[in-house]
Amino acid sequence: MQDSPETLGLRPLRPVSRRDALRYAAAASAAAGLGAASTAVGGATAAAAAPLLIDYAAHQIPAEHIRAAGYAGVVNYVSLSRPGTNFGAKPITRPYAESLTRAGLAIISNYQYGKPGGSAPSDFTRGFAGGVADARAAWQLHTAAGGGRSAPIFFSIDEDISRETWQTVALQWFLGINSVLGVQRTGVYGGIDVCHWAAVDGVIGNSRTPGRVWAWQTRAWSGNRVHPNAVLYQRIVATKSNPGPLVGGFEVDVNDVLAQDCGQWNLHP
Template structure:
């Protein structure tokens, strides 16, 4: 093992330990060499034992409902499912996405400040109904490549609407590297207890080869029709590296 690999292993072990007492107490699943991983998915709820067997530390799950014309079994996360994950020693992080580009509902951020208010209210109600921590963040999604002008005119106003409901400290973002940077610089994201980290969940899409140094999660595998992700519990999933001991998991934010 090289010195670099050794340092990565130590960092991964430290991050997994920071996933919280529930994971440690139940015997958390083994992490990958690079980092502990969380999976995200929408099609249906994946049994906790399948997630553990695949070696993942937990899930990023939706606190939003399905768009018109669709019916995703994992949207929103439910209290019984959340309890089954927790009982298995798996951690949970909340994210919100209702619309999408070209979908039956437009991208959420396009609805501006008023849309942010409405989305934050929905997200918080579903998050708390499922047992989400009162101080845990919710990651709100920008699922397309946007430029700085669109950020300034539209998306930033959406985030300010979100902030007005749940507060800056409980607000996170899912996006490519640029919106993650802009959101942090514009003061609409909360901060992890891990020094130097914001509630930024960065996808590799629209990010080139860069990973923002303040991100707490990095979506390394994005499952698509042409490039499917690994199969867990019978469905293809996205895979996310945990970059900080505190990535917004519920059990660290009661």
């Protein structure tokens, strides 16, 4: 990926008010302070200088365990469990969110209901109408848990797709999401190409960190490349063959924070 922020065709960032600037500085300072212990997550992360976030679905991991392990916060689901499953962390609840906040942990919202080969199809395959329905469901769960009214929600494309599939199927899904939430509150999770296409096609919003957009990139399908405009990078993806670290006895994925404003609730009330 050779594209710079200037060549991606992104919308200009809106001016930041003095009030927003003060709120941003306070939230960013808190996140930076928590990041000091980020190297506690196994040898593979020892070189990481930025704060680290975790994501997980199976259980609500107690805030004190997350904090003790040195993480700055979580990406948590604002979606229900698929039929036949019962993920303890889906969706995030208000009491759990409040426990994370009391511990000084950042929270970011992600929506994923379906999955390739799962009991419900991948969300993006449902087109514009599916995007409308998913955005409404995500927003209801996000706000019920206390999520920020201006915070983005990251919507997942959890598989490798072609440019044609993006243009003919996934893009329509995102346009449906945009019709409910607006572009500025829409983010994407996916490989580097998906993040790039979403940015170029203008269906995800801008971070307040200059040059960054609401792109949460996974290492999968990215060829060890990191998008220059992403706000999060999922560096450790837990699988059976490559287990993730344990936090409070539960396996997690680990994400590098690439921007001070990565969509955390406390920065977007």
